[in-house]
Amino acid sequence: MVKKPIILAIESSCDETSAAIIVNGKIANNIVATQSVHENYGGVVPELASRAHEKHIVPIVDEAIKNAGITLQDLDAIAFTQGPGLLGALLVGASFAKSLSFALGIPLIGINHMQAHILAHFLEEPHPKFPFLCLTVSGGHTQIVKVDSPLDMEVIGQTLDDAVGEAFDKSAKLMGFPYPGGPLIDSYAEKGDVNKFIFSDASIEGLNFSFSGIKTAFMYFLRDKIAENANFIEENKADICASLQHSLVRMLLQKLKKASDQTKIREIAIAGGVSANNGLRKGLSVVAEKKKWNIYIPKLEYCTDNAAMIAMNAHFKFLENKFCDLKTTPQPRMVI
Ligand code: KG4
Numbered sequence: 060m061v062k063k064p065i066i067l068a069i070e071s072s073c074d075e076t077s078a079a080i081i082v083n084g085k086i087a088n089n090i091v092a093t094q095s096v097h098e099n100y101g102g103v104v105p106e107l108a109s110r111a112h113e114k115h116i117v118p119i120v121d122e123a124i125k126n127a128g129i130t131l132q133d134l135d136a137i138a139f140t141q142g143p144g145l146l147g148a149l150l151v152g153a154s155f156a157k158s159l160s161f162a163l164g165i166p167l168i169g170i171n172h173m174q175a176h177i178l179a180h181f182l183e184e185p186h187p188k189f190p191f192l193c194l195t196v197s198g199g200h201t202q203i204v205k206v207d208s209p210l211d212m213e214v215i216g217q218t219l220d221d222a223v224g225e226a227f228d229k230s231a232k233l234m235g236f237p238y239p240g241g242p243l244i245d246s247y248a249e250k251g252d253v254n255k256f257i258f259s260d261a262s263i264e265g266l267n268f269s270f271s272g273i274k275t276a277f278m279y280f281l282r283d284k285i286a287e288n289a290n291f292i293e294e295n296k297a298d299i300c301a302s303l304q305h306s307l308v309r310m311l312l313q314k315l316k317k318a319s320d321q322t323k324i325r326e327i328a329i330a331g332g333v334s335a336n337n338g339l340r341k342g343l344s345v346v347a348e349k350k351k352w353n354i355y356i357p358k359l360e361y362c363t364d365n366a367a368m369i370a371m372n373a374h375f376k377f378l379e380n381k382f383c384d385l386k387t388t389p390q391p392r393m394v395i
């Protein structure tokens with residue numbers, strides 16, 4: 060068996076085309092091309108995403124290989140995001156990875172994007188000790204995952220409707236912000252009063268989440284306020300964002316506390332695009348202090364979609380000979 064695998068990883072599940080090279084578990088290069096084409100549409104347009112992946116994938120892979128100072132012949136395996144994600148977008152990465160693995164005669168590794176978000180924690184030191192809990196929060200998912208080893212994880216709580224990233228983005232859209240609005244809410248929230256407005260949230264039993272209630276409450280709140288004052292959003296932007304963000308973060312942290320109490324696990328990580336949120340990062344630190352948790356927050360570049368996390372996951376799979384064959388197809392609804 061190869062002792063120091065060099066793996067090329069490709070991520071194309073949504074609106075980021077990314078390629079990374081990992082050498083014996085350490086990232087040598089990670090290139091991300093973000094698709095700005097969706098900004099004007101209020102969300103990711105699947106067909107435009109696929110076309111942009113097709114345009115970006117060759118130059119991105121080329122750049123990753125060159126920057127890492129290697130050639131294609133040095134590769135020991137090719138990894139790609141198998142799912143979950145947009146089918147057309149996943150197909151671009153999968154077809155490219157399969158062709159290259161066939162041409163070079165090297166193994167292929169299919170990766171679960173949600174598992175990879177969690178394993179992004181192993182790109183840096185210190186990483187969480189097993190078993191740990193990970194709150195994975197992105198544009199498509201909101202999950203609490205119990206992680207027993209790199210490839211052995213169980214979802215113990217998840218959203219029953221919208222993902223929290225969707226709640227951020229859809230609320231932002233109602234305020235007239237471009238897509239993705241989550242980071243904009245985060246930045247306006249910085250100067251706002253978190254207690255200025257109260258948004259009711261439906262409480263769901265157990266460790267599951269629901270964000271559709273707060274989204275609807277927010278829509279009616281804006282409608283009523285704008286009826287009284289047409290400039291309401293403009294005049295109260297920071298306070299609206301701070302109050303909304305505070306409510307969403309509180310919902311996430313309540314369930315995370317419950318999960319930790321139930322499992323008695325105090326190694327706690329967050330992952331996914333929304334883990335870049337400053338309100339969540341600060342809120343988590345405050346709870347950790349009280350609950351004596353060891354917390355792990357990824358570097359910003361490893362929160363949102365990237366191929367480095369796919370590469371890290373691929374490294375673990377390579378060590379366990381978990382390869383797939385050329386008949387493997389993308390799975391838009393792949394579960395952990
Ligand atoms: O993990 P990710 O890059 O893609 C998916 O797999 O979905 O997550 C994207 C999501 C979007 O909903 C985006 O608005 C949200 O992460 N996001 C944020 C922040 N940065 C990214 N939400 C709130 N605050 C942020 N700073």
Ligand code: ZN
Pocket residue numbers: 172176197198331332363364
């Ligand atoms: Zn993601």
